[in-house]
Amino acid sequence: MSYDRDYSHSGGTAVLVRNVLSQEALSVDTSIPDQIWFQLQVIPKVVFGACYIPPNDSPYFSQKEFESIQEKLIEGQYDNKFIIIGDLNTRFGKGVRKISNTEEFSYPVVADDVNVPNDNAYVLTTICKDHNLLVVNNLKAYDKHFVSNKTYKQGTRWVSELDVCVGSIQLINSIESFRVHPTENLPSDHAPISIKMSKGRIDLDFVLRRASFLGGHASLMGYKCSSLVKTPIKYKRIDPKMFNASISGMNIDTDNFINNVNDFASIVSNVLYQCSEMCQSRAGTSREDSGEAQTDRWDCLLPDRDYLKVWQAVDWKGKFQVENKTDGDPTDEEFKEYFKNVLNTEENSLLDENIQSFVNVPILDDHITLGKVQSQINRIRPDKACGPDGVSLGVLKLHPMEWLLTLATLFNPLFLPESYRSLWSLAKLFTIFKKGNRQEPKNYRGITVINGLAKLYDMILCSRLKTWFKPGWGTEGKGLHGAYCSFAIADGHG
Template identity: 25%
Template sequence: MCLGITKKSQLHIGCWNINGHKNKGFDKYSDPRFINEICNKDIVCLIETHCSLEESLSLDGFKPVHLIRPKSKGTYKRSGGISVFVKSELRPGVKFLEHENNDYIWLQLCRDFFGMKDDIYLCYVYNPPDNSSYTKSLDEDIFELIEKDISKFSDSGKILIAGDLNARTGSQVLDFINDDQLLDKIPGFENFSPDQNLLVRYSMDEVLTTRGKNLNEICIQSGLRILNGRVQGDFIGQLTCFTPNGSSVVDYFISSESLMENISFFKVHKFFGELSDHCQISVMLKIDCRINNNINDKLQFAPSTYIWNETSSQEFITALSSDNIQSKINDFNNKTYDNVDILVADLNSIITEVADKKSRKHKLKEFRQSVMNELDNLHDNNPNKYWDLLKELSKDNNKSSSPDIPSNTWFEYFKDLNKSKVNTPNDNFVNNFKQMEKEKIFSELDFQINDQEIITAICTLKNKKSSGFDMILNEMLKCSQSFLLNSFKKVFNHILVTGSFPNLWAKGFIVPIFKSGPTHDPSNYRGITIGSSLGKLFAKILNTRCSPG
């Protein structure tokens, strides 16, 4: 096993009430934008998942823990539910602790692993509305259960609480005792530890409910402080929940007062109404962590792909013509984007949704069945072709396999493949090159991409080529050009104008193709990098512009 050391100075911790993983049949777990919003955290919790264990989300590079609430006896539907995801390389430093029910969970962030003075006890919690039948059925109030744990864990470390507490704590309401440092002048209070005089906490939600009063009182008694409306990133107490009945602040991060100096910022993320009626919230925690990276964790299997056969073109076009897809295309074309990764993710989502009208598993099953049927027919009617087909299938199956070479060897080989000692250029060359960059040498890339350029480039795409991480095939681009031409043009020109290249297009997976010689030697393989077909289409247009003639 090959290890490397990475230094990590910040820990990004997030929490999001997603209000169910499905909405009117739409599965949020399949939305690239949803995944993008959570996978850039180190530790993240999804609240109100409303799913079974089988339906729970799986994220590449994360170790999950799922808390599932049983179906309601009355409606036979699921409510509540918590899923916690910890990055794989951080999992050795995180312990999941016992809890009374499935509405909250405690994590212990070990001080030795994260390079902190004390352990941090992180609690993710969903406190259902106080008027819900579920809340009324509980034997003990969730706040009371958590308060007991706070008292227990405070003796061993610092506390960090995150979640939807369904408590409105008002604005400029103190969650600490003001000027209690004067008590140390009174006999009997010599060892008293006074509260710090903190910034007054502001909130755009000025309502103070009974639960909010209870939460403020817990903070005062336990030495905890609400971060919303108080620390860098949110000094106004931004709203976190938006419903037809109004907007409110009910999602919180709360920390031990002594932990606040280690918190770089607190953030209320952008509201995505189609994904949830709550905003995601997160904090950045200062740490001093040294991570042993297992190279195998950096390796990924190639994503699954779509099987394209003679009926796929018509099926794809039919799905593109549906009212639902046409509506999504119009929404995409009319929407303004600042982030190129979200722009590309939304377009990918439309294309893959069309492709999913006939699932990959179903297509793969059909493909395998057709091969089996062909073999059966040839076995009886044409034995020679039967053995030729078997030989061809065997060749396809083995042409990129390399059973004698471990994955970490591949990683090191391809990582070092292009390493070479480069002479440092002299200062005159560097200065001249910088000056040339400022001069306008050619203008081929200074005007926007038009329809004809895209159509011409699409016509040159070859069929039966592998798809990249976005799973989009050249055949899909060909079939969709009359439907998505404006969408392609929007994406390409956004990249051209902003100079921002999508991260997804910059990723590729390497397939080693055996050439000759001993199979255990990586140098006897030729690496083929499979990238995004849509990204290649964009590059093809630019290349045509820059080519002479």
């Protein structure tokens, strides 16, 4: 613990260490008021600093706090890297982009939408530039995006981002995750922030994967599909009020992504997922999910009317274990080959992909408006399954108006040049047995679940076609139904 002895009533800084790490702490320095510096043997040559700096207009504020941080950085600049975390009362807002706004390190989303940083943020910006440090909050680097949130509240409303984590550039790749934990359960007006770091070891899987690309273009090589699928977060697990407050504080600089719509879409998807992850309520506990999963399995098992399978599945506790596959089921490779042949027929290969038309039909070709995005979001069922991006469709109903405008801004650069994101063509595929021989893949029905943003985009296109084409018009249209419109769109983008 460290505090200013001249102002003992002003509080102080404390660091709690888990029992398993108590023997790992070394070089602990509490000599500087409101700052604790230490190292851990398991992460060598990294100095951690837990700091508190009062607001610039506080009677307890002194420039010595920032001077002490700078002295520590200078003292260890040749031997160590640094991670500094705490309530520094630095409100960067969009000014954080002055630290770095390159392709490698950028801040496309800002949780605290203010244009001018406060005085503490100005000072810390100078320190970061002088010592090759980056603010981790909101940072996008390599294949990671550390989405942040507001950390200070007035009453029950989160109003600004004052707590930050700052790290040496060389350590950014070692940070696995960064999270803000907005909660009403702590007697504090600040939200805790946390980072998760990996040890400084070589990732052999990554090295082998990169080595497999040598001698060939990466787009022609295989990759692990598991990295493209995130753990789904069900809508019922998300606290609506917390999510709305969280997403309202996010600001995406859309001007930087008009010419790079793929990055734009990825950032929007990451922000939605991380906000969903941060705003999970306690309603969906693991025990409840386990019970629900058991019920779902029973619902799948009983309609088969295979009593032998039922009795084999039940254990002495009244629960059951059902194997996902039996000896007679097709393998994943057999399913893959079957659906590959079904979806890539000779008829599809003969289609002309370079069809050009200079006819403009306003109802089909006009810009996608905010109203169209809103009307399709109103039609969404929130309990639908999550796609590979792990984002529930239901969270789209919780968006404030500013974010609906962001979605419209995302869809138009896709729609006007008649393009489609390649990652949106990825989907989860589930197979359901219909009837006949279980060993034949053709006796299974495939169900695909696509990403939430792709689903919304397709719904907007489908609504346009339904408005333009009325089933039953003319002799060729007799007997058609609106459902065919959805099929045509899905087939065209699949």
